[in-house]
Amino acid sequence: MAEQAPAPGSRDGISRRGILGLFGAGAAGAVVGAAGGAGTAVAVTGAFGGPEASAAYDFHGTHQAGITTPAQDRLHFAAFDVSDSLDRAGLVGLLADWTDAAARLTQGLEVEEGGAVGGSDHAPPADTGEALGLPAAGLTITFGFGPTLFEDAAGVDRFGIAARRPPALQALPRFQGDALKAEWTGGDLCIQACADDPQVAVHAIRNLSRIAFGRASLRWSQLGFGRTSSTSTSQSTPRNLFGFKDGTANVKAEDGEALAEHVWVDAADEPAWLAGGSYLVARKIRMVIENWDRVQLGEQEQLVGRSKGEGAPLSGGTEFAEPDFEATGATGAPLMAATSHVRLAHAASNGGVRMLRRGYNFVDGNDQLGRLDAGLFFLSFQRSPEQFVTVQRSLASDGLNEYLKHVGSAIFAVPGGIRPGEHVGQPLFA
Numbered sequence: 001m002a003e004q005a006p007a008p009g010s011r012d013g014i015s016r017r018g019i020l021g022l023f024g025a026g027a028a029g030a031v032v033g034a035a036g037g038a039g040t041a042v043a044v045t046g047a048f049g050g051p052e053a054s055a056a057y058d059f060h061g062t063h064q065a066g067i068t069t070p071a072q073d074r075l076h077f078a079a080f081d082v083s084d085s086l087d088r089a090g091l092v093g094l095l096a097d098w099t100d101a102a103a104r105l106t107q108g109l110e111v112e113e114g115g116a117v118g119g120s121d122h123a124p125p126a127d128t129g130e131a132l133g134l135p136a137a138g139l140t141i142t143f144g145f146g147p148t149l150f151e152d153a154a155g156v157d158r159f160g161i162a163a164r165r166p167p168a169l170q171a172l173p174r175f176q177g178d179a180l181k182a183e184w185t186g187g188d189l190c191i192q193a194c195a196d197d198p199q200v201a202v203h204a205i206r207n208l209s210r211i212a213f214g215r216a217s218l219r220w221s222q223l224g225f226g227r228t229s230s231t232s233t234s235q236s237t238p239r240n241l242f243g244f245k246d247g248t249a250n251v252k253a254e255d256g257e258a259l260a261e262h263v264w265v266d267a268a269d270e271p272a273w274l275a276g277g278s279y280l281v282a283r284k285i286r287m288v289i290e291n292w293d294r295v296q297l298g299e300q301e302q303l304v305g306r307s308k309g310e311g312a313p314l315s316g317g318t319e320f321a322e323p324d325f326e327a328t329g330a331t332g333a334p335l336m337a338a339t340s341h342v343r344l345a346h347a348a349s350n351g352g353v354r355m356l357r358r359g360y361n362f363v364d365g366n367d368q369l370g371r372l373d374a375g376l377f378f379l380s381f382q383r384s385p386e387q388f389v390t391v392q393r394s395l396a397s398d399g400l401n402e403y404l405k406h407v408g409s410a411i412f413a414v415p416g417g418i419r420p421g422e423h424v425g426q427p428l429f430a
Contacts, residue, residue, distance in 0.1 A: 072138045
C-alpha cells in the first residue's frame, strides 16, 4: 500500500513545525451519512486524531496515497486542461515530471534539490520556496484522468488512448437540482493535494501547475478545510457546516474487505490498466447557510436523521448504532423520516452500495448579497461511477435539498499505485 507509517523527525535538514490542529467538519453525498471507505496504514496520530506535522507518506505503492490515507485537515484540489498543442509524448513527459516532483514533495523536499535558492541568480527558481523549512505535514498527492483526456469534446483522440478509455468513465448524468457552472465543472486531469498544513498543500499544487506550464493549464481549483469524514478508526467523527457529525458510516481504512468490494478497481474489471485504481467524483455543493440557521433544532434533526449532539440515529442508540428504519414513534410515524438524509444515503436504501468519502468544507468569502459562499467540496472514491449515481439519484427526495445547491461536478479515473521508476498512469500508455 502507498499509505505507510510516517517517518518522524528531520529530513535533509528541513525543520519541523507544529501541526495546526484545526479539527475538521464535513458533509455527505449531499451532506451527512453516505458511506465510504479508508486505507489500511495509519500514521502517528496527534491530539485531534490526524497525522502529526512530521508525518510523511510514501508516494509509491499498490494504490495511490490520498485515498485510504487517514484524512488530513486541508485540501487543494485542481483540475487541468491539456494544451491543444501537446502530443502523446508530451503528455507522457508531463506525467513523468509530475510523478518525480510529487515523490519529492510528499517527503517534505523541494521539487528538485536546491530548487528554491540554490540555482542561478539570473533564472527563476525551480521551486517557489514558500514551503522551505516546513515538514511534509502528511502531504499526499493523487492524480486522476478525466473523460476528455481520452476523447475531447469534438470527439478527437488527441493521444491515441480513446480505445483504452474505461467504459464507465463517462460524464455524470444531470441530477435533480443541479445548477452546475462551467467554471467548476470537468477537466482533462486532476490533482488532489491533502495535508495538515494549508501552505504545504498550496505549495504542491502551485509547483505542479508551474511544471505544467505550456503543457496544461488550470481549469479550476478549490481550497478546502476540515475533513468531512473519518477514514480511519483512529479518527473521531467530524462535524459539517450544518453542525452535525458527518461520516459516521464511512468505511474505515482497516476494513480491507469493504475496500476491495466498493473502492478498488479489480484486475478482472475493465480496463486492466486501471487495476488497483478507483473512480473519483468531485462535486462542489453550496450550502444555503443563512436559511439553515433559521431552522428549528427538531426539524434539523428530522431532515438529517440524527441527533445534533450525540450524532445517534433518531431510531435510538449511540452514534454508531445501526439505524432502525422500521422503528415508529407514539403516533405510528417512522422515527427515521422517509426523506431523511441518513435513510436515503444508507446502503440499505441503495442495494448495498457504498462509497469512500473524503471531502472538505469550503468558505469562499461571500456573494454580492452578503451571503456566505460556503459548503461542501464533496469527494468520493468508488469502484464504479454507478455507485455514486445510484446514491445521488436516491437523494433526489432528500429534505436537505432545500438547503443545498450543486454548482460544480467532475469525474476522473484514478490509476493504481506507482512503482519506483514508473510514472503515474504508465500502464495506460504501455
